[in-house]
Amino acid sequence: MLPVKTFVFLVTIHKNQNSKYNIDMNSYDVAVIGSGPGGYVAAIRCAQLGMKTAIIEKYSTLGGTCLNVGCIPSKALLDSSHHFEDAVKHFDTHGIELPGDVKVNLEKMIARKQAVVDQTTGGIDFLMKKNNIDVYQGLGSFKDARHINIAGEETIEIEAKHTIIATGSKPSSLPFINIDKERIITSTEALKLKEIPKHLVVIGGGVIGLELGQVYRRLGAEVTVVEYMDRIIPTMDAGLSKELNKVFKKAKFKMNVSHKVKSVERVGDEVIIKADNKKGEEVEIKGDYCLVSVGRRPYTDGLNSEAAGVKLNDRGQVEVNDHLQTSASNIYAIGDVIKGAMLAHKAEEEGVFVAETIAGQKPHIDYNLIPGVVYTWPEVASVGKSEEQLKEAGVAYKSGSFPMRALGRSRASMDIDGFVKILADKTTDEILGVHMIGARAADMIAEAVVAMEFRASAEDVSRMSHAHPTYTEAIKEAALAATEDRALHI
C-alpha cells in the first residue's frame, strides 16, 4: 500500500448542516458522488487507503438503486413469494398440512421488504461512520473539476483533489410510453404495489422483468411477458433462455418473444398494449398493470459534468479510459453510469479499482469473469463466454452438460429443473464459460469464477471432490462430461 499524501487546502467553505456526521473541513482527497454499491465501496476503499473521503447522495438513505429499489428489495420479495408458493404448492407433498387456506398479506410482505431495505441501508451509515467518511445529503454538481456544489437544504461547496462519479442509472422506457407510476410502472413501483395485479403485462424479458414477474405470478397474478428479441434473457447463453422459458411456461406465464410493442395506453384501470408479432400481425394484450422493464439509462442529470470537462458518449454514459478515468484527469467514473454490465458487483469491483488507482496501485478487473445472475427460481447464472460468443469468435470448444434432475440433492428438494453446462477449449481444456440454471445457481457460479480466475481446465474441476449430496455435484459432472464425456451419474 502506498502512502497517500496529505493535501493542504486553502479554503474551508461552509460546514454541512445537513450531515448526520461531524464535518470539520470541506476539502477532500476524494469525493464520491452517489452512494450505490459502486460509490459506497469506492469510498470505503479510499478511506482504508488513508484518503480523506466524502460521499454525496441526493436521497436521504445511502445504498443507491441496489439497496433501495433494486437488488435487495427484489430479492426480499422473491424470497417471500417463494415461501408462499412452497406453502401452496409443495407443503402437501412434503407431508405438511396447514390448518386452513394460505393467504397473502401483501401489505405485510412489502413492509418486511422495506424493513430489510432499512436495515441494509442503515448498515451503510454504520460503515461510513466506521471509516470516517463524511456523508453529504444533496444533489452534487460540478462547479469545476475540483469543486462540487451540493444542493441539500442549503447549497454548500466542497473541494476534492479527485472525484469519483458513481451516479448510477434510472429505469428507461420507450418514447411512446407514458409511465404514470400507477398502472404503467417501472421496477421501482413494482416493489411497492398495494394490490396483487390480476394481469401483469411485463414489457421486457430481461432479468428485472422476469424476477418481478415471477414474484407476482407466485402471488396469483396472471403474467404475460412481451419481449422484442427472439428469446428471453437474450444476453445470456441461449440454452439458459430455452430452459427458463420452458419453466416459465410450465408455471403458466404467457411468453411472447419476437413481439415489438408499439403502444401502451391506460384506459381507466386497464392498460392496453399493442405489439406486432413475428409475422407482423398486430396483437392486443389487456392487463390491469404494465411493468416496463426495457433496461436502464445512465444517470447524470444535474451533475453539470461539462463544467468539469467530463465528456459523455452518445449513449449518455460517462466516457472513461482503461483506468476508468474520465476526460478530466482527476475525475473517475464507475458502475452503471459507464459502459459495461449494469450489475452491483461490477460497480463494486470498479469502486475498489479506482480507489487503488488513485492511491497509485496497479489494480486489475477481468470483465470476462463478472458473473451474471437471474434470481428467478430456478436461478440462472453465467460466467465467461456463451456458446454463441465462442461460435462468433471462431473458437474451437467442447461442451459438457449435466441435468439437475440426475442429482440426489435436487430430487430431495424437488428442484429438478435445469442443468450445468461447461464450455472448454477443445485443445487445452481451459474452461471458457460456465452456464447454469437450477437451485442455488446464483451461489454455485462462484465456483466457476474461482476456477476460471485460476485458469482451470475442465479436468481440474472434474478431479476436485464435491460434497455429496449438493447441487455443486452438477458442476463436477458437467466438467467430467466436457473433459472426456464421462459423467458418472447419467
Ligand SMILES: Cc1cc2nc3c(=O)[nH]c(=O)nc-3n(C[C@H](O)[C@H](O)[C@H](O)COP(=O)(O)OP(=O)(O)OC[C@H]3O[C@@H](n4cnc5c(N)ncnc54)[C@H](O)[C@@H]3O)c2cc1C
Ligand atoms: C429491480 C432491480 C433489481 C436488481 N437486481 C440486481 C441484482 O440482483 N444483482 C445485481 O448485481 N444488480 C442488480 N440490479 C442492478 C444494480 O442495482 C445496479 O447495477 C447497481 O445499483 C449500480 O450501482 P451504482 O453504484 O453504479 O449506482 P446506483 O446504485 O444507481 O447508485 C447511484 C446513486 O447515485 C445517486 N446520485 C445520482 N446522481 C447524483 C448526484 N448528482 N448527486 C448525488 N447523488 C446522486 C443516486 O441517488 C443513487 O443513490 C438491480 C436493479 C434493479 C432496478
